[in-house]
Amino acid sequence: xxxxxxxxxxxxxxxxxxxxxxxxxxxxxxxxxxxxxxxxxxxxxxxxxxxxxxxxxxxxxxxxxxxxxxxxxxxxxxxxxxxxxxxxxxxxxxxxxxxxxxxxxxxxxxxxxxxxxxxxxxxxxxxxxxxxxxxxxxxxxxxxxxxxxxxxxxxxxxxxxxxxxxxxxxxxxxxxxxxxxxxxxxxxxxxxxxxxxxxxxxxxxxxxxxxxxxxxxxxxxxxxxxxxxxxxxxxxxxxxxxxxxxxxxxxxxxxxxxxx
Amino acid sequence: xxxxxxxxxxxxxxxxxxxxxxxxxxxxxxxxxxxxxxxxxxxxxxxxxxxxxxxxxxxxxxxxxxxxxxxxxxxxxxxxxxxxxxxxxxxxxxxxxxxxxxxxxxxxxxxxxxxxxxxxxxxxxxxxxxxxxxxxxxxxxxxxxxxxxxxxxxxxxxxxxxxxxxxxxxxxxxxxxxxxxxxxxxxxxxxxxxxxxxxxxxxxxxxxxxxxxxxxxxxxxxxxxxxxxxxxxxxxxxxxxxxxxxxxxxxxxxxxxxxxxxxxxxxxxxxxxxxxxxxxxxxxxxxxxxxxxxxxxxxxxx
Numbered sequence: 001x002x003x004x005x006x007x008x009x010x011x012x013x014x015x016x017x018x019x020x021x022x023x024x025x026x027x028x029x030x031x032x033x034x035x036x037x038x039x040x041x042x043x044x045x046x047x048x049x050x051x052x053x054x055x056x057x058x059x060x061x062x063x064x065x066x067x068x069x070x071x072x073x074x075x076x077x078x079x080x081x082x083x084x085x086x087x088x089x090x091x092x093x094x095x096x097x098x099x100x101x102x103x104x105x106x107x108x109x110x111x112x113x114x115x116x117x118x119x120x121x122x123x124x125x126x127x128x129x130x131x132x133x134x135x136x137x138x139x140x141x142x143x144x145x146x147x148x149x150x151x152x153x154x155x156x157x158x159x160x161x162x163x164x165x166x167x168x169x170x171x172x173x174x175x176x177x178x179x180x181x182x183x184x185x186x187x188x189x190x191x192x193x194x195x196x197x198x199x200x201x202x203x204x205x206x207x208x209x210x211x212x213x214x215x216x217x218x219x220x221x222x223x224x225x226x227x228x229x230x231x232x233x234x235x236x237x238x239x240x241x242x243x244x245x246x247x248x249x250x251x252x253x254x255x256x257x258x259x260x
Numbered sequence: 261x262x263x264x265x266x267x268x269x270x271x272x273x274x275x276x277x278x279x280x281x282x283x284x285x286x287x288x289x290x291x292x293x294x295x296x297x298x299x300x301x302x303x304x305x306x307x308x309x310x311x312x313x314x315x316x317x318x319x320x321x322x323x324x325x326x327x328x329x330x331x332x333x334x335x336x337x338x339x340x341x342x343x344x345x346x347x348x349x350x351x352x353x354x355x356x357x358x359x360x361x362x363x364x365x366x367x368x369x370x371x372x373x374x375x376x377x378x379x380x381x382x383x384x385x386x387x388x389x390x391x392x393x394x395x396x397x398x399x400x401x402x403x404x405x406x407x408x409x410x411x412x413x414x415x416x417x418x419x420x421x422x423x424x425x426x427x428x429x430x431x432x433x434x435x436x437x438x439x440x441x442x443x444x445x446x447x448x449x450x451x452x453x454x455x456x457x458x459x460x461x462x463x464x465x466x467x468x469x470x471x472x473x474x475x476x477x478x479x480x481x482x483x484x485x486x487x488x489x490x491x492x493x494x495x496x497x498x499x500x501x502x503x504x505x506x507x508x509x510x511x512x513x514x515x516x517x518x519x520x521x522x523x524x525x526x527x528x529x530x531x532x533x534x535x536x537x538x539x540x541x542x543x544x545x546x547x548x549x550x551x552x553x554x555x556x557x558x559x560x561x562x
Binding site for chain 1: 310311312332335338340343344346351363364365405415
């Protein structure tokens with residue numbers, strides 16, 4: 001019980017840090033909103049979907065799932081920054097000398113990160129509603145959409161941990177998030193893959209973000225099927241990445257604890 | 261019961277042996293200062309004592325409890341101040357203190373925060389954001405965080421580094437007050453005058469071991485003693501003292517600092533060479549001289 005209470009105290013601390021830091025709010029909440037509006041209102045009408053130029057509303061329906069993932073991916077940079085700051089400023093060391101279970105320390109960063117990413121995703125979703133986005137989803141699909149969002153947030157949080165513990169400064173800690181963003185840009189998130197040059201298209205079709213954007217889109221458009229390739233690929237990617245980065249995070253945290 | 265006992269502790273990182281055969285006792289209710297060069301293993305020892313990391317070998321007990329089996333119990337009774345201040349600058353002083361109070365599950369958190377803030381003269385700043393605090397105030401708040409929960413032993417790792425002289429003296433008073441309230445303070449510092457003024461006992465850590473231990477006065481008395489020999493300047497050219505015997509000499513060659521044990525031999529040599537000796541005066545050792553002498557002897561392989 002005491003560990004849960006401590007987990008809540010530390011999680012609240014990190015959430016408060018994020019929500020009171022102007023730079024974090026601009027990057028993780030306002031920037032995805034700006035990008036969404038830019039793509040929908042400036043570029044959207046010039047992008048062909050299914051061979052014809054889309055209307056603003058059609059493009060919004062196509063691209064919003066991708067922007068939900070972008071909002072979360074931008075949050076992962078700040079997960080890494082917060083962990084790295086606690087490391088370099090000695091706060092992790094102070095926590096290690098307090099009567100706190102070790103899992104609570106990193107667990108609070110994971111929990112705060114997932115909550116913050118869901119807040120960021122919700123803001124983009126609400127903005128989408130205001131802009132005219134209307135999803136077509138059942139209660140079951142909505143529950144699955146929430147689950148996929150939580151799993152995606154959890155996965156990219158786990159990816160952030162080894163980078164944040166290894167990096168010697170906050171500037172380098174968040175660098176990995178550009179890779180996730182680059183993967184989202186080279187996927188079906190914002191434009192159909194049909195017009196991409198062949199090697200890029202092959203890469204886009206076979207990297208995790210395309211499947212994840214696809215499953216999010218399927219769920220929000222009521223096209224979800226348990227046998228769809230988007231679902232199966234997403235499942236494999238998420239489970240694989242969670243196992244790999246859980247191991248890497250654990251290993252790096254153990255190495256960090258020994259070197260303290 | 262002693263506050264800290266360390267017996268035959270060893271710790272290596274890869275091939276690099278940091279603590280070789282560490283033995284140490286710190287009594288309850290005293291200020292103990294650990295001195296040593298950068299990289300001598302001070303932080304490694306603090307990490308072991310504060311249950312952050314484990315020794316490879318040896319026995320460490322805090323308040324009679326072994327660190328390996330009773331880490332949880334020990335953490336209830338200790339606190340650690342790192343070399344860097346561990347404050348959240350976006351939060352107020354009160355919010356920083358409250359986080360630690362909640363992590364320690366203090367029942368009367370507000371009352372304890374109020375009492376510690378008054379003791380450390382922080383009350384008027386508590387509701388201001390820490391980002392607006394001066395360096396000295398940040399240090400005081402950092403120490404206040406360590407005092408929450410009334411821990412028995414407070415580890416202060418270089419608490420005055422980068423602090424201006426006025427705030428340094430204030431921090432010294434706070435450290436003395438902590439000791440006077442019955443707590444044990446385990447201190448490391450770069451400032452030897454600080455160690456001299458504050459410590460009840462000092463340990464010199466060198467080459468992975470405690471090579472000198474005692475009160476500041478005992479250390480100064482028991483360390484290698486030096487004698488200054490002053491000779492008449494007209495005899496300068498005649499002087500031919502063996503090089504190994506002279507610790508230092510002035511530019512004019514009229515003042516020699518030698519190891520006290522070589523005094524008789526040096527005087528004999530000077531007399532044989534018909535050099536007029538003006539004075540032979542024992543030197544007062546400062547901690548700085550003792551520290552430099554120990555590290556010099558070590559680098560010479562003695």
